Amino acid sequence: xxxxxxxxxxxxxxxxxxxxxxxxxxxxxxxxxxxxxxxxxxxxxxxxxxxxxxxxxxxxxxxxxxxxxxxxxxxxxxxxxxxxxxxxxxxxxxxxxxxxxxxxxxxxxxxxxxxxxxxxxxxxxxxxxxxxxxxxxxxxxxxxxxxxxxxxxxxxxxxxxxxxxxxxxxxxxxxxxxxxxxxxxxxxxxxxxxxxxxxxxxxxxxxxxxxxxxxxxxxxxxxxxxxxxxxxxxxxxxxxxxxxxxxxxxxxxxxxxxxxxxxxxxxxxxxxxxxxxxxxxxxxxxxxxxxxxxxxxxxxxxxxxxxxxxxxxxxxxxxxxxxxxxxxxxxxxxxxxxxxxxxxxxxxxxxxxxxxxxxxxxxxxxxxxxxxxxxxxxxxxxxxxxxxxxxxxxxxxxxxxxxxxxxxxxxxxxxxxxxxxxxxxxxxxxxxxxxxxxxxxxxxxxx
Amino acid sequence: xxxxxxxxxxxxxxxxxxxxxxxxxxxxxxxxxxxxxxxxxxxxxxxxxxxxxxxxxxxxxxxxxxxxxxxxxxxxxxxxxxxxxxxxxxxxxxxxxxxxxxxxxxxxxxxxxxxxxxxxxxxxxxxxxxxxxxxxxxxxxxxxxxxxxxxxxxxxxxxxxxxxxxxxxxxxxxxxxxxxxxxxxxxxxxxxxxxxxxxxxxxxxxxxxxxxxxxxxxxxxxxxxxxxxxxxxxxxxxxxxxxxxxxxxxxxxxxxxxxxxxxxxxxxxxxxxxxxxxxxxxxxxxxxxxxxxxxxxxxxxxxxxxxxxxxxxxxxxxxxxxxxxxxxxxxxxxxxxxxxxxxxxxxxxxxxxxxxxxxxxxxxxxxxxxxxxxxxxxxxxxxxxxxxxxxxxxxxxxxxxxxxxxxxxxxxxxxxxxxxxxxxxxxxxxxxxxxxxxxxxxxxxxxxxxxxxxxxxxxxxxxxxxxxxxxxxxxxxxxx
Numbered sequence: 030x031x032x033x034x035x036x037x038x039x040x041x042x043x044x045x046x047x048x049x050x051x052x053x054x055x056x057x058x059x060x061x062x063x064x065x066x067x068x069x070x071x072x073x074x075x076x077x078x079x080x081x082x083x084x085x086x087x088x089x090x091x092x093x094x095x096x097x098x099x100x101x102x103x104x105x106x107x108x109x110x111x112x113x114x115x116x117x118x119x120x121x122x123x124x125x126x127x128x129x130x131x132x133x134x135x136x137x138x139x140x141x142x143x144x145x146x147x148x149x150x151x152x153x154x155x156x157x158x159x160x161x162x163x164x165x166x167x168x169x170x171x172x173x174x175x176x177x178x179x180x181x182x183x184x185x186x187x188x189x190x191x192x193x194x195x196x197x198x199x200x201x202x203x204x205x206x207x208x209x210x211x212x213x214x215x216x217x218x219x220x221x222x223x224x225x226x227x228x229x230x231x232x233x234x235x236x237x238x239x240x241x242x243x244x245x246x247x248x249x250x251x252x253x254x255x256x257x258x259x260x261x262x263x264x265x266x267x268x269x270x271x272x273x274x275x276x277x278x279x280x281x282x283x284x285x286x287x288x289x290x291x292x293x294x295x296x297x298x299x300x301x302x303x304x305x306x307x308x309x310x311x312x313x314x315x316x317x318x319x320x321x322x323x324x325x326x327x328x329x330x331x332x333x334x335x336x337x338x339x340x341x342x343x344x345x346x347x348x349x350x351x352x353x354x355x356x357x358x359x360x361x362x363x364x365x366x367x368x369x370x371x372x373x374x375x376x377x378x379x380x381x382x383x384x385x386x387x388x389x390x391x392x393x394x395x396x397x398x399x400x401x402x403x404x405x406x407x408x409x410x411x412x413x414x415x416x417x418x419x420x421x422x423x424x425x426x427x428x429x430x431x432x433x434x435x436x437x438x439x440x441x442x443x444x445x446x447x448x449x450x451x452x453x454x455x456x457x458x459x460x461x462x463x464x465x466x467x468x469x470x471x472x473x474x475x476x
Numbered sequence: 477x478x479x480x481x482x483x484x485x486x487x488x489x490x491x492x493x494x495x496x497x498x499x500x501x502x503x504x505x506x507x508x509x510x511x512x513x514x515x516x517x518x519x520x521x522x523x524x525x526x527x528x529x530x531x532x533x534x535x536x537x538x539x540x541x542x543x544x545x546x547x548x549x550x551x552x553x554x555x556x557x558x559x560x561x562x563x564x565x566x567x568x569x570x571x572x573x574x575x576x577x578x579x580x581x582x583x584x585x586x587x588x589x590x591x592x593x594x595x596x597x598x599x600x601x602x603x604x605x606x607x608x609x610x611x612x613x614x615x616x617x618x619x620x621x622x623x624x625x626x627x628x629x630x631x632x633x634x635x636x637x638x639x640x641x642x643x644x645x646x647x648x649x650x651x652x653x654x655x656x657x658x659x660x661x662x663x664x665x666x667x668x669x670x671x672x673x674x675x676x677x678x679x680x681x682x683x684x685x686x687x688x689x690x691x692x693x694x695x696x697x698x699x700x701x702x703x704x705x706x707x708x709x710x711x712x713x714x715x716x717x718x719x720x721x722x723x724x725x726x727x728x729x730x731x732x733x734x735x736x737x738x739x740x741x742x743x744x745x746x747x748x749x750x751x752x753x754x755x756x757x758x759x760x761x762x763x764x765x766x767x768x769x770x771x772x773x774x775x776x777x778x779x780x781x782x783x784x785x786x787x788x789x790x791x792x793x794x795x796x797x798x799x800x801x802x803x804x805x806x807x808x809x810x811x812x813x814x815x816x817x818x819x820x821x822x823x824x825x826x827x828x829x830x831x832x833x834x835x836x837x838x839x840x841x842x843x844x845x846x847x848x849x850x851x852x853x854x855x856x857x858x859x860x861x862x863x864x865x866x867x868x869x870x871x872x873x874x875x876x877x878x879x880x881x882x883x884x885x886x887x888x889x890x891x892x893x894x895x896x897x898x899x900x901x902x903x904x905x906x907x908x909x910x911x912x913x914x915x916x917x918x919x920x921x922x923x924x925x926x927x928x929x930x931x932x933x934x935x936x937x938x939x940x941x942x943x944x945x946x947x948x949x950x951x952x953x954x955x956x
Contacts, residue, residue, distance in 0.1 A: 104519070128600065432876060
């Protein structure tokens with residue numbers, strides 16, 4: 030019989046009563062309570078064996094109190110009477126002690142469309158199951174004369190938002206993610222997977238991809254830096270979109286004139302359409318944001334034209350419009366954030382993307398990407414764990430990792446083709462991105 | 477606290493742990509942000525809990541919980557033991573921690589003024605004065621200032637017999653002015669980038685920064701950058717200000733000398749290191765002017781404490797001595813592989829994380845030059861100040877950094893201001909090209925509160941002593 034270790038989360042009714050108590054006891058004119066609770070575990074492996082293996086249970090109760098045009102925020106990681114009194118007292122005290130400032134409005138009740146983001150299997154995943162999964166990758170790597178490294182995590186959690194205008198939203202969710210680097214003496218490969226349901230993660234399929242990549246990536250030789258036609262695998266494309274979100278898709282970035290988005294203008298190739306949709310079940314769905322506003326789909330780039338931005342309560346109020354449901358937890362000076370990104374796939378099989386490239390570079394993933402020039406959407410970073418030379422329509426050999434310095438918009442302006450399949454990339458902290466692989470006409474490698 | 481720690485250790489031993497340690501941690505953090513003349517955010521976050529780490533059959537297990545009662549302690553220990561047994565099914569060699577660590581005692585960060593006793597209004601007024609100074613400059617479109625204060629009380633106990641209690645304080649603040657045009661976004665910040673300059677200490681650390689005296693200058697520089705010429709590309713003499721040298725030390729010396737990275741324990745995330753054990757005492761890492769230490773006793777350093785999170789006492793050791801690679805940052809487990817003892821660098825980002833090897837205060841030792849001398853001796857060069865972007869490969873060799881501000885240097889004189897300045901290089905080539913480091917009068921400790929590592933991710937607060945330094949034949953101005 031399987032030894033169960035079901036994630037321990039507070040009953041929804043008890044959680045709601047606790048939040049209601051906080052709202053009732055608050056002396057502030059408006060009060061918001063956000064509660065997140067999680068039970069998570071992660072098994073980490075290196076050199077074909079488990080070397081770190083951890084689990085935690087935690088909760089965060091965050092109170093925003095608005096009193097006489099002043100806002101205070103406090104949080105605590107306990108759910109009991111004393112904690113309720115303490116967190117409320119601290120939030121109100123902060124509000125009382127400060128000068129009047131701009132108040133971010135609390136949203137009123139609005140219907141949310143429930144989303145399914147829970148798996149019993151993930152919530153009940155055991156340390157033994159994680160060890161078995163990891164061991165399978167390590168054994169297969171070992172048989173191939175290689176070493177496996179990586180991490181496998183399973184988590185279950187809940188998010189609830191309540192406010193004094195009558196909002197109460199609640200969502201349960203689970204996540205399972207695995208990533209692996211496999212190394213030989215002279216090269217490495219990478220693969221990762223993520224899903225709501227742990228049973229969708231196939232250890233043999235993952236092992237096969239990462240071992241194959243590592244085997245093909247041995248004894249890489251350098252190529253001259255310069256401009257190359259490139260294939261970016263989904264790992265790299267997702268990271269590029271996440272940086273676009275960070276630099277440009279937020280209404281605050283636009284209001285502060287920091288964004289590369291020029292609404293109504295063509296900013297990329299016509300084949301490029303990008304949107305944010307928290308309700309799409311093929312992503313990592315979320316019914317509402319951290320301010321309690323229902324999620325809306327926002328078209329960001331439509332057939333190459335900048336078509337929209339994401340809003341939270343503050344930026345929406347300033348712009349005289351409705352929030353699109355992209356708010357972050359209070360107090361937030363970073364503005365709204367698009368965390369459920371999608372890119373329209375194309376019609377080409379991924380393997381066919383290289384078909385008539387005379388000389389190009391295949392990039393598995395990026396590493397240590399940083400912004401060089403936000404308005405020109407220029408980023409720099411390295412390629413990692415699977416960079417190959419393409420010659421006359423086929424991959425011919427591995428090449429040493431390269432540094433790139435490249436404008437994302439300029440790269441996407443040269444979109445030649447997109448794969449017809451897409452992959453879900455779960456973010457390290459928040460959300461997920463579903464993208465195809467891309468063929469781009471020019472990409473600049475600087476060293 | 478001691479009762480709970482004892483209960484955890486007893487339970488772990490009864491359930492079969494050959495070694496166990498427990499950390500009870502209570503942390504409070506206050507963050508204040510002023511933006512464009514208004515108080516934009518104040519938050520006060522509290523977190524407490526315990527984490528139990530056990531060794532069973534030579535393999536690690538760890539569990540943590542926010543609930544602090546004896547029933548939960550039993551639950552947490554049971555979970556850690558079960559996880560360790562699962563680890564043992566797929567471990568390689570059994571963990572050897574080397575000699576026992578039996579530290580006992582108390583440590584408290586020296587604090588002149590407890591930051592949590594300072595009225596909020598006093599903190600906000602200081603930030604608003606700095607904001608006003610930035611706002612006095614026409615063309616500054618975004619002004620932001622922030623402060624952060626942390627108090628952490630932690631208890632560490634182990635089955636080796638260690639029992640330590642620490643109360644650590646951090647205080648930090650910073651301001652940033654942004655100017656925008658249709659084509660450009662230019663920022664200037666003080667004293668450092670990434671929001672703040674932070675140190676181990678009380679509110680006196682913040683008042684000493686004199687934020688309000690620097691607001692107008694950074695505002696003027698941000699606006700001037702909009703119309704400054706682009707930093708030209710070429711191979712030149714490069715002079716870095718102390719804060720950028722600090723980040724260069726962090727990325728290209730601190731991280732690659734972490735022995736867990738060297739052994740592949742971070743390979744699937746943060747990466748590995750080019751500084752492998754056969755290079756120890758052989759690699760000419762830098763020029764003879766380059767000496768880098770790890771020192772957890774440095775006053776005001778964010779990596780200053782009494783004991784690390786394995787109970788190992790704070791200490792000083794050499795990583796690079798007159799250019800030669802001579803040491804690593806180590807833990808009990810990794811040091812024993814090399815036949816050494818830990819030099820006390822294991823720190824966890826709270827009760828719910830395991831300790832990892834983290835930089836303490838990794839510092840470039842001062843030289844005997846001055847910034848003005850270095851400029852005066854330079855025929856064709858660029859001076860760069862305050863980090864704007866940073867990127868380095870997974871082995872810590874190939875790097876590219878950008879700075880907020882740069883000036884050309886022609887025939888020993890500072891010339892035009894440049895915008896969008898970047899430089900790139902390969903770590904040992906770069907440090908071997910170092911021909912001058914400024915002296916003690918320009919050396920200071922820079923706090924860096926955003927160092928990421930580990931899965932699940934952890935953020936460490938570390939520090940670097942640094943002074944302005946000069947490098948020859950560096951590729952600058954790489955921007956498409």
